[in-house]
Amino acid sequence: MSAMVTILGAGESGEGAAKLCHALDMPCRVSDSGAVDPGRKARLHALGIATEEGGHDPALLAESDLIIKSPGIPSKAAPVQWAKEAGVEVIGELEFAARHTHAKIAAITGTNGKTTTTGLLHHLLTQGGMDAGCAGNIGTSFAGAIAEARLRPEGDRDIWVVEASSFQLEDTVEFSPDIALLLNLTPDHLDRHGDVDGYGDAKWNITSRQTADDHLILNADDPGLNRLRKRCTTAAQVHAFSADTKAAKREDLAAHLIDNKRFTFSNTPLTMSIQELALQGKHNLYNSMAAGVAARLFDLNDVNLREGLQHFTNAEHRLEHVSEINDIQFINDSKATNVNAAWYALDSMTRPTIWIAGGVDKGNDYTQLIPLVGEKVHTLICLGKDNAKLKKAFGTAVSRILEVESAEEAAVLGYNVAQPGDAVLLSPACASFDLFSSYEERGIRFKQGARSI
Numbered sequence: 001m002s003a004m005v006t007i008l009g010a011g012e013s014g015e016g017a018a019k020l021c022h023a024l025d026m027p028c029r030v031s032d033s034g035a036v037d038p039g040r041k042a043r044l045h046a047l048g049i050a051t052e053e054g055g056h057d058p059a060l061l062a063e064s065d066l067i068i069k070s071p072g073i074p075s076k077a078a079p080v081q082w083a084k085e086a087g088v089e090v091i092g093e094l095e096f097a098a099r100h101t102h103a104k105i106a107a108i109t110g111t112n113g114k115t116t117t118t119g120l121l122h123h124l125l126t127q128g129g130m131d132a133g134c135a136g137n138i139g140t141s142f143a144g145a146i147a148e149a150r151l152r153p154e155g156d157r158d159i160w161v162v163e164a165s166s167f168q169l170e171d172t173v174e175f176s177p178d179i180a181l182l183l184n185l186t187p188d189h190l191d192r193h194g195d196v197d198g199y200g201d202a203k204w205n206i207t208s209r210q211t212a213d214d215h216l217i218l219n220a221d222d223p224g225l226n227r228l229r230k231r232c233t234t235a236a237q238v239h240a241f242s243a244d245t246k247a248a249k250r251e252d253l254a255a256h257l258i259d260n261k262r263f264t265f266s267n268t269p270l271t272m273s274i275q276e277l278a279l280q281g282k283h284n285l286y287n288s289m290a291a292g293v294a295a296r297l298f299d300l301n302d303v304n305l306r307e308g309l310q311h312f313t314n315a316e317h318r319l320e321h322v323s324e325i326n327d328i329q330f331i332n333d334s335k336a337t338n339v340n341a342a343w344y345a346l347d348s349m350t351r352p353t354i355w356i357a358g359g360v361d362k363g364n365d366y367t368q369l370i371p372l373v374g375e376k377v378h379t380l381i382c383l384g385k386d387n388a389k390l391k392k393a394f395g396t397a398v399s400r401i402l403e404v405e406s407a408e409e410a411a412v413l414g415y416n417v418a419q420p421g422d423a424v425l426l427s428p429a430c431a432s433f434d435l436f437s438s439y440e441e442r443g444i445r446f447k448q449g450a451r452s453i
Contacts (some may be wrong), residue, residue, distance in 0.1 A: 362431060
């Protein structure tokens with residue numbers, strides 16, 4: 001009889017792992033500490049996969065041959081410890097998926113920009129005619145995507161472009177992508193990882209097992225990554241990129257800024273105008289360089305690379321242009337759930353800005369935002385149950401602070417206080433769970449409010 005697998009967590013990741021187990025003829029069960037979504041339960045039962053909800057049976061865990069843990073479950077959680085005490089191997093869904101594909105893997109991580117870069121790299125490869133799939137933290141579980149691909153007449157993909165979070169990378173054992181992209185590192189998820197070093201160690205797992213045949217692409221300008229590189233090592237070939245014009249003469253850079261209008265890829269050179277890029281803003285220049293370097297490692301030709309960088313639509317909820325009404329722009333950046341992401345959004349603003357921020361504060365330090373807010377923002381609209389910290393941080397940086405209780409109200413109020421030529425930006429710098437089920441719901445409701453005007 002085949003080994004029994006227990007999957008902890010019945011979310012997107014858990015369902016994806018179950019689908020891949022089913023495709024591999026590996027008996028499995030899915031166990032969740034809460035209620036299982038009825039639609040998901042029905043899909044699992046249709047495949048003959050049993051579900052357990054409202055808790056985990058220690059005896060069933062101990063009888064398992066393998067535990068696949070969803071990334072939202074901490075390693076210190078009781079069922080994980082029970083399994084380890086029983087001598088059962090515990091791995092994450094990302095690890096499980098990677099063990100069951102022969103495709104090349106390009107994995108992307110970083111505190112910010114990873115969803116954009118993942119989508120952009122996938123766009124470059126597919127527009128260049130390559131058989132590439134896109135999965136991971138971007139929305140579709142890696143395991144589930146592999147299971148779906150196996151149903152194609154041609155079978156598994158040739159390349160997988162995978163967004164990897166620190167939670168997913170923390171649970172890896174052998175995971176070693178062919179190409180790893182490490183975009184930046186600023187403090188985040190410290191409640192899970194303990195401190196910045198713990199968070200950095202989780203991120204570094206994207207390259208820690210790579211060999212000399214593999215490639216690591218990283219941002220040479222990022223202070224957090226530079227500190228991490230001083231205490232961690234990799235065997236991979238390193239390809240750094242930089243937007244520092246002082247670094248332009250460095251021959252070891254795979255891509256760099258030439259001046260304030262142009263950047264280039266190296267070996268062989270390809271120079272582009274920054275204005276040609278579909279994604280604007282300094283942070284998106286980094287994302288474009290990172291994705292471009294990776295695409296070149298997959299042998300994408302320069303004609304397709306240039307065209308792909310010029311024609312790309314970013315993911316929903318990431319600096320998404322919603323509408324323009326009476327010369328007032330509405331921009332949805334609901335995915336900005338930390339201070340650094342909000343900094344990038346504010347930095348990209350070229351109009352006087354009404355900034356909508358707030359939600360569940362993850363120990364945020366708003367200090368780095370104050371000069372930028374003072375320069376760009378004239379009105380702060382607080383969207384959260386407790387706005388005291390926001391109001392205190394920016395009380396002297398903006399001329400007006402207002403409070404609302406819904407995203408729709410925030411959009412309408414933003415319009416009412418705006419002048420022609422202004423932008424209304426939702427970039428919360430906080431998690432969404434005080435008022436919304438997810439950042440997606442927050443963004444959707446903001447867009448509904450803007451479109452109701």
